[in-house]
Amino acid sequence: MASSNVTAWKPADASRVPETSKLKHLIESQQFTLPLLMELFQRTRGMERVVARGGTLEYQNKILANLFYQPSTRTRFCFESAMYRLGGKVLSTEQASAFSSEVAGEQVEDSIRIIANYSDVIVVRHPQAGGAQRAADVSPIPVINAGDGEGGQHPTQALLDLYTIYRERPLTGLSVAMIGELDRGRTARSLAYLLAKFDRVKIFFVAPQELQMKPDILDYLDERGVRYELESDVEAVIGEADVIYQTRIRPERVSDTHGVKRYGIDSALLAKMKSDALILHPLPRTVELDKSVDQDPRALYFRQAANGLYVRMALLTMLLDQNS
Amino acid sequence: MASSNVTAWKPADASRVPETSKLKHLIESQQFTLPLLMELFQRTRGMERVVARGGTLEYQNKILANLFYQPSTRTRFCFESAMYRLGGKVLSTEQASAFSSEVAGEQVEDSIRIIANYSDVIVVRHPQAGGAQRAADVSPIPVINAGDGEGGQHPTQALLDLYTIYRERPLTGLSVAMIGELDRGRTARSLAYLLAKFDRVKIFFVAPQELQMKPDILDYLDERGVRYELESDVEAVIGEADVIYQTRIRPERVSDTHGVKRYGIDSALLAKMKSDALILHPLPRTVELDKSVDQDPRALYFRQAANGLYVRMALLTMLLDQNS
């Protein structure tokens, strides 16, 4: 679990972080400047130590509100645990659309204006892309996007994905294969935005043609001169990738019935990967990630889940410190 | 945001609060004597300061149980935040009718007897009028009614409504227009009981005839000599009211299809109100409160929501202090 800092950036050199680089809300992963990202990762390293010591009570006056319009026990638990390890308290709903028993479908704006009186930071999961931005637009307290729509973003997932890589590898010059339903993959989308911030990164987008990464991301990469390839054959690129970012692929979305198998990882594919490749998956998995992979030392997806705690703790402290 | 004490009551003069005026449970708003109400409001002022300081740990040994038979994220979050700001802990369910996976529909009495072992105060939302009283009848610890049935009460909402007015205006001599579905409006019902305690109050009940305030409330007002008028035309009274208490009006309950518009607030109606009128709404809103009203300085409904936190904190301390 060696850590490495690819960039010349030195954590102690605070002069490199401009005073103005403050974060009010986290809605999209590309909001992060590189210095801000490095500040977050430094805080995250610190949080690993805080958790090892049993947590802190520093934020015991703070309340996090989870306003989820769709259930996601995993993400909710992670944010709640992060707040608890910081000493804070938590309000949670996973059925925010039943915000009131009297009026169905109250608008997110009214809900946010009210909850802002009861908490210090709000985490929103919304079924529509743009839902988190609507929340942020009216919120006097920080809002964190915990996923908005299939074509939206899930920036904290991308941050923990990137942190997991950062703990193991230089981020510059990295070669990343993203596999799965990329058209609706908000974690893959968010991660692509972040990778684009690092020099000489190369991304392989591997998906059936009808599920390939959408043009908005490709345009973004083009503008920044980030190298990428669109692939439909996993085996053609798997040996070149430093990082395999496998995402779910639902059988019903693949026309060819054998297709799913071809866009997943099993023991046969393991043999063709680099000996020091990193295998990531945002989880939960369906059929695209065989359980036989779990024992492989290159499989990092459960460590990814652990890193989610540290990254979210760091993000919460950043937002609470900068906005109080 | 000037505060005023209409009544001659002085908070420091404890001798005016009879020793017997203790509150075990809060089931109906009319339980409050005037001195008790003033004690609550003094505590509430104190809670504004406690929250500004970041809360207290004074009640860190106390547990609040939210036993909701119907979901209401808003009310639940408010009570939970109130308990957290006091330092306490929270148990919550919004599907209390699924109290056990084995036996559907366990009676509220058995649930209360059990939960009383696990908590220090219980907040009940029940679908039937009288449900909260049934809970209180068997509970060894304080029970708070958070809404029971469409024709029941919602006393803490009325308390926060009244506190919001109290922070702005003398309560004696007040003229209040209540607009909306008054027959099923438990917040309007609870507020009417409270207003009846103050001298020279006048209430305009404005609703389509079939949705007018029910006789039990009117009888109560008659007995106490409280002046009121039944109106079906908003414009006839809007210019006279110090407080506009707008409540929801569901289109499907109004026979005349243009009716809803006539029982709501929009910018045209704003022009006819007193220049220092107070516009309240218990929220959530449907179509009866146009978003254009939000920017008007007379709109107090989001401050109402904030006051809900302080009032419920005060109520919790009152019940916990008097019953431990």
Added chain:
Amino acid sequence: MASSNVTAWKPADASRVPETSKLKHLIESQQFTLPLLMELFQRTRGMERVVARGGTLEYQNKILANLFYQPSTRTRFCFESAMYRLGGKVLSTEQASAFSSEVAGEQVEDSIRIIANYSDVIVVRHPQAGGAQRAADVSPIPVINAGDGEGGQHPTQALLDLYTIYRERPLTGLSVAMIGELDRGRTARSLAYLLAKFDRVKIFFVAPQELQMKPDILDYLDERGVRYELESDVEAVIGEADVIYQTRIRPERVSDTHGVKRYGIDSALLAKMKSDALILHPLPRTVELDKSVDQDPRALYFRQAANGLYVRMALLTMLLDQNS
């Protein structure tokens, strides 16, 4: 409420508890050795005092995760309150099968591996017998079975049942009548395993023939030489029992329409019980336990619920202390 130690075991004599008798997970009640059981009950007595003092902050760094695949407000609240009275924090879901909004039915193993990063102890309620064991098999942190399947176990319920008896009576030589749907009664099953650890216990299993206790339990008792009788007539044994352990009996499962009445407790049956009998019921009740019984001094079922808090607090400290 006199307490008695039937066995010669002395709480202060730690030498009698072998160093190896550690509990990593609690999946089945028979895991408990007698010394371990007595250690648990000593801790439980201590927890009665801790709660009377208002709780402790000793475990304020610890997080309990409730992973319920079926709702059970009662059991969930009890575990949550136990953790709060110890100073800890709580993560909870009652719809763990909707663990993710994207992938329905994630396997319990993956969920556990992830949640283990966010908490210090996991309480699982699973719809299938064996579900808790599957969770424990992959968990790096303690797992507690809070009920798994109709034919599975519910060991913490049995522990609190036994503790309730232990506070009142010697456990050796005890005569216990278990009444109800015994074939699917996981609390009765778990309790039978525990009773088998004490000398000269006798159990009457009272149920309609088609709902009688299953052979696996009877075989277990036979092996240990525990006396038992299978009965279908409550009145035949009710006068002999020191403890009446009544469990639910759903009318739809009894062929004879008058049957339910014959397997429940009402005031007529009260007259035939021993004058110092103990009446227990795991609750919730359906029709098999008349409300008229509540006032009888022999009715202990609400005290049982209170004891659930103390027993679960003790169990949590035991698992957290032995595995940190």
